[in-house]
Amino acid sequence: MLRAVYSHGGKRNPRLILGPGIGRDTAVVRLGKKLVVLTADPVTGTTKRIGEHSVHINANDIAATGARPVWYVCTLLLPPGTSEKALARIMSGIDETARSLEITVAGGHTEVTQGLQRPLIAGFMVGETEGRVLASSNMRNGDWILMTKTAGIEGTAILASEYSGRLKSVDGRTIRRAQGFGKNISIVKEALRVSKIVGVHAMHDPTEGGVLNGLWEMAEASALGIEVWADHIPVATETSRLCSHLRLDPLKLMSSGCLLVAVTPKSVGRVMKALRVRGVMVSEVARVGPRSKGRFLLKEGKKLGLVAVPQDELYRLA
Amino acid sequence: MLRAVYSHGGKRNPRLILGPGIGRDTAVVRLGKKLVVLTADPVTGTTKRIGEHSVHINANDIAATGARPVWYVCTLLLPPGTSEKALARIMSGIDETARSLEITVAGGHTEVTQGLQRPLIAGFMVGETEGRVLASSNMRNGDWILMTKTAGIEGTAILASEYSGRLKSVDGRTIRRAQGFGKNISIVKEALRVSKIVGVHAMHDPTEGGVLNGLWEMAEASALGIEVWADHIPVATETSRLCSHLRLDPLKLMSSGCLLVAVTPKSVGRVMKALRVRGVMVSEVARVGPRSKGRFLLKEGKKLGLVAVPQDELYRLA
Numbered sequence: 001m002l003r004a005v006y007s008h009g010g011k012r013n014p015r016l017i018l019g020p021g022i023g024r025d026t027a028v029v030r031l032g033k034k035l036v037v038l039t040a041d042p043v044t045g046t047t048k049r050i051g052e053h054s055v056h057i058n059a060n061d062i063a064a065t066g067a068r069p070v071w072y073v074c075t076l077l078l079p080p081g082t083s084e085k086a087l088a089r090i091m092s093g094i095d096e097t098a099r100s101l102e103i104t105v106a107g108g109h110t111e112v113t114q115g116l117q118r119p120l121i122a123g124f125m126v127g128e129t130e131g132r133v134l135a136s137s138n139m140r141n142g143d144w145i146l147m148t149k150t151a152g153i154e155g156t157a158i159l160a161s162e163y164s165g166r167l168k169s170v171d172g173r174t175i176r177r178a179q180g181f182g183k184n185i186s187i188v189k190e191a192l193r194v195s196k197i198v199g200v201h202a203m204h205d206p207t208e209g210g211v212l213n214g215l216w217e218m219a220e221a222s223a224l225g226i227e228v229w230a231d232h233i234p235v236a237t238e239t240s241r242l243c244s245h246l247r248l249d250p251l252k253l254m255s256s257g258c259l260l261v262a263v264t265p266k267s268v269g270r271v272m273k274a275l276r277v278r279g280v281m282v283s284e285v286a287r288v289g290p291r292s293k294g295r296f297l298l299k300e301g302k303k304l305g306l307v308a309v310p311q312d313e314l315y316r317l318a
Numbered sequence: 319m320l321r322a323v324y325s326h327g328g329k330r331n332p333r334l335i336l337g338p339g340i341g342r343d344t345a346v347v348r349l350g351k352k353l354v355v356l357t358a359d360p361v362t363g364t365t366k367r368i369g370e371h372s373v374h375i376n377a378n379d380i381a382a383t384g385a386r387p388v389w390y391v392c393t394l395l396l397p398p399g400t401s402e403k404a405l406a407r408i409m410s411g412i413d414e415t416a417r418s419l420e421i422t423v424a425g426g427h428t429e430v431t432q433g434l435q436r437p438l439i440a441g442f443m444v445g446e447t448e449g450r451v452l453a454s455s456n457m458r459n460g461d462w463i464l465m466t467k468t469a470g471i472e473g474t475a476i477l478a479s480e481y482s483g484r485l486k487s488v489d490g491r492t493i494r495r496a497q498g499f500g501k502n503i504s505i506v507k508e509a510l511r512v513s514k515i516v517g518v519h520a521m522h523d524p525t526e527g528g529v530l531n532g533l534w535e536m537a538e539a540s541a542l543g544i545e546v547w548a549d550h551i552p553v554a555t556e557t558s559r560l561c562s563h564l565r566l567d568p569l570k571l572m573s574s575g576c577l578l579v580a581v582t583p584k585s586v587g588r589v590m591k592a593l594r595v596r597g598v599m600v601s602e603v604a605r606v607g608p609r610s611k612g613r614f615l616l617k618e619g620k621k622l623g624l625v626a627v628p629q630d631e632l633y634r635l636a
Contacts, residue, residue, distance in 0.1 A: 009409070009412060009413030009416060009417070009423035010373075010390060010412070010413055010415075010416025010417050010419075010420075010421045010422045010423040011416065011417055011420045011421060011422050012422070013388070013422040016422055016424060019424065019425060025425075025427065026425070027389075027391065027424035027425035029389055029424060029444075031349055031350065031352060031354070031446070032349065032350035032351055032352055033350055034349060034350055036349070036354075036444075038389065038391050038424055038425065038442075038444065039391075039425075040391045040392060040393045040425065040426055040427050040440075040442055041393070041427055042393045042395065042427060042429070042440070044395060044429065044431045044432075045432075055328075070331070071345075071347055071356065072328065073345065073356050073357075073358045073442065074358060075358045075359070075360045075393075075440040075442075077360065077362060077438065077440075091327070094327060094328070095327035095328055097328075098327060098328025098329065099327070099328050099329055102328075102329045103328050103329060104327075104328045104329050104330070104331040104334055105327035105328040106334055106337065106345035106347060106356055107337055107343075107344070107345035107356065107357075107358065108358055109343065109358045109359055109360060111360070111362065113362045113438070114362075115434075115435045115436065116433075116434075117433045118433065120395065120431070120438070122358075122360070122393040122395075122440030124356075124358055124391065124393075124440075124442040126347075126354075126356065126444070128349070
């Protein structure tokens with residue numbers, strides 16, 4: 001799946017603080033004393049729980065900048081013949097997820113669109129902050145990169161829900177637990193906590209292409225080098241089982257639910273403690289270096305190049 | 319085509335000034351000293367000039383509240399096999415239209431979406447104002463309703479561009495002039511001018527269902543009665559020719575490009591003058607009454623009921 005972002009266009013406006021770029025799905029604009037963060041992220045690849053998903057992925061984009069997600073608006077395009085019940089299920093998914101994250105659904109547009117085979121939802125979110133914004137391009141040479149939870153959380157839930165036909169030899173308990181991973185795709189609470197700690201320079205929520213692509217995106221956005229310790233990246237048992245069964249690399253699998261945090265070495269301990277006291281698992285997975293030192297991956301004693309992941313592992317199954 | 323809007327959901331927020339409702343495609347939220355207007359409006363029914371169209375329809379929604387459209391973000395979903403040239407054409411349409419309206423393109427998301435037959439664009443816009451917001455529900459009993467330009471401007475352009483096969487007996491000059499109507503679908507400049515005049519209570523930009531549906535929506539949103547003078551609603555010669563050829567009612571034809579303004583009788587002259595000195599044609603087309611007096615249409619000496627237009631005339635051709 002091709003992904004691209006607009007360069008900014010239209011009228012030049014000095015209040016546009018940050019336009020879009022690699023590893024950044026958000027724009028930041030100044031509005032009076034506040035910084036306002038805008039994001040637009042659609043759900044097109046799944047038909048399950050798309051309302052919940054739309055709110056989560058947009059909220060993650062906002063929270064990864066350190067801003068608080070506040071307002072959600074969406075355009076919902078439905079295929080002809082969609083039942084009122086199916087529509088109500090999407091709506092209540094939006095409503096409940098927004099409430100759980102303290103986000104207000106300000107409005108939206110729903111229509112039946114000719115020629116669609118499945119519902120599509122284009123979510124739009126507005127975040128607010130009075131403090132700084134942590135763009136993924138803000139990493140500094142010498143930072144450590146911490147990672148919360150485990151790799152491929154989102155992909156694990158999708159595999160267990162939508163590809164169960166290919167997982168018949170995997171035990172039912174693993175499948176059910178993997179399906180439950182969908183409950184862990186929010187990084188809002190951990191991001192808002194961590195963003196306030198002095199010494200945190202950048203955050204990023206890896207999505208397509210998994211943790212490895214997310215780490216590459218941070219390095220690329222910051223024009224720096226990186227050394228990734230692949231063996232330190234935690235993978236849940238369920239993720240590991242599903243991936244080995246389907247011959248997928250969990251480190252390149254959709255990873256909403258995991259937050260990457262670039263932090264000055266002196267503050268590593270404080271960030272880890274702040275997360276652990278809240279019950280959020282955290283690991284040291286990479287170190288940032290000068291661009292001239294290159295970007296690479298240490299894995300089972302080998303040193304491999306770290307490059308952009310061109311296609312998420314999930315799409316290898318489609 | 320079914321159209322619905324969300325009731326607001328998620329967390330209750332006292333800064334949500336206006337949620338969505340009938341005849342209102344926008345939400346208004348308070349942010350510091352400013353009021354911020356949010357809108358979400360997709361382009362799904364046409365494949366021609368969708369970038370231009372997306373910016374215009376969202377800007378119209380914002381401007382009809384009296385706020386200035388400032389920031390545009392969109393999600394662009396492309397069918398597999400879309401050429402780089404087609405993508406570049408959409409992008410430059412967005413860029414040029416935004417620049418002409420002094421709007422900044424802050425970002426967006428582009429992807430190739432499996433299963434799509436045509437490109438879809440979900441536009442989002444953020445407007446700002448320090449003054450009042452003119453919801454279409456703000457009409458007062460006794461107001462006059464003025465209308466700018468002519469009925470069915472947007473529909474005329476679409477008919478001439480996309481249904482030319484059915485218009486073979488219409489002369490080429492009329493078709494070419496009708497195609498040019500696409501240049502007149504913005505109401506931003508007239509709305510921003512008119513909104514500052516004391517005595518203007520509500521504005522609305524009629525879209526699907528045409529001018530008659532727009533007038534009904536204003537009455538419904540304000541819970542008032544209305545008397546519409548159908549014979550006073552101006553219809554351009556090109557619109558009239560195309561519609562009579564296709565047996566469509568121009569007053570129920572997509573009308574982006576036309577602005578409806580509810581104004582206290584004493585200020586009617588001032589509004590008309592302000593528009594005419596800028597070269598914008600304006601007509602008196604309706605008067606607002608108490609709900610108990612009913613909603614009707616005076617047409618060729620007959621008094622007809624005014625009800626919601628269930629389907630735009632354009633869809634009768636599909």
